[in-house]
Amino acid sequence: MVRITDVARRAGVSPSTVSYALSGKRPISAETRRRVEAAARELGYRRQSGALAHGGSNVLAVAAPLRTGVHVPAMMRVTQSVVTAARAYDHDVLLLTHEEGLTRAREPVPADALLVMDIGLHDPRLPLLRSLDRPCVLLGLPADPHGLTCVDLDYRAAGEACVHHLADLGHRTVALVGPPPEVHLRRTASAHRLVEGFTAAADHHGLASSVHPAVSAPDEAHRIADRLLRQHPALTAVVVHNAPLVEPLVTAFQQLGLRVPEDLSITAVCPDDPATITSVALPATELGTRAVALLMDKLHGTPVPEVTLLPPRLTERASTSHV
Known part of the structure; x- marks a missing residue:
């Protein structure tokens, strides 16, 4: 399945420029629009194909429950990176912070896809997430990731x-x-x-x-x-x-x-x-970018891995030494 990033690479522009050029939501130069349209035709890209057709709201929902003990600045840092990455695909972000916010995923929430944070090993939300009729990505790795799409720091x-x-x-x-x-x-x-x-x-x-x-x-x-x-x-x-x-x-x-x-x-x-x-x-920027990319792949029907773990990078500084 051809992705918007493939068109962007062929046309030499950003994914957001492709989205704007094909949707007409923002002014794009005639030359850039022609280049994007030509790349889309050559690759056989269709903007509203596959899973996008089910809603087409151009909104991603982020379920980030503000539970006791959660380090909110870290959660918001990842959420900010999700917002930035989503904009590159011409998507906005709906933030659900209440514990019961996820149950709204069964209701007509104006969102194409869902990103879920603060995952438990045996998270009670998993049966619901496996049954949703829209793409979903977990920012966290439960004990059993079968049938899910998960991304996190290892x-x-x-x-x-x-x-x-x-x-x-x-x-x-x-x-x-x-x-x-x-x-x-x-x-x-x-x-x-x-x-x-x-x-x-x-x-x-x-x-x-x-x-x-x-x-x-x-x-x-x-x-x-x-x-x-x-x-x-x-x-x-x-x-x-x-x-x-x-x-x-x-x-x-x-x-x-x-x-x-x-x-x-x-x-x-x-x-x-x-x-x-x-x-x-915590690689907040990379986590948000990867999570959104996985959601976009799923929206376009592209197969994705069940688990994506980012390797840790330890930076040695002056707080450790030999004994």
Whole structure:
């Protein structure tokens, strides 16, 4: 199936320009329009083909429930990238933030396709998502992705990458400060898979390891750091998967008399890329772009993989060192 991106490549323009040229929604120069139309004819592209014909609203719905424990800035960063990517295909975005928002997908919501965020390992929404009559992409990887289309950071590999890095530096006792307890209780896929990778890598290297869900409140950092040091006197390395606590924990450990990284190495998996922290950053732009591209492929009837996992990229900085 020919995609709008194929036409854009042949014509030497952006996907949004192709959309505007063929729809007439925005003024395009006569020369560009002729080039786009010629490319579309040569490739056999039809704008309203396949699944697009079922609604044709040029709207994507994003189900992003604002549950307790969700790190909203990270969710909004990915959502912003979805909006940007959708505009390149001449689509707008409808944001559904209520827990019950997804049930509206069965109703006549003016949306061609659906992107669902904050996926659980055994997410109760999965039966509904498998039965929808419109294309759907999950930003997250449930335990059973059969019959679904999923894209996410490879969180298991991210947890492994942090531990491999620390083990290579000679650390023998490591701790993971994870998201709030309610995130773990919901068995959110990203948190669960990162714990899996962290624990598996620690076992592989013969390290002593522990996992500590933590409230995402910066003023709790000192209490968390003090508890970690009392419970694990031999602790020399911490992995943080709780964005609001990354910098506050560094400060708290320093206030407790530890030098970072001389006495304690710290790594993070977080939406930002902290300037001084060894970290795996959430690739928000790439996630949003991939998710929208998958939705557009499905709208045009193009086969897509069930699972797309983005490999983690660990950037080494001044917060980790040899012991």
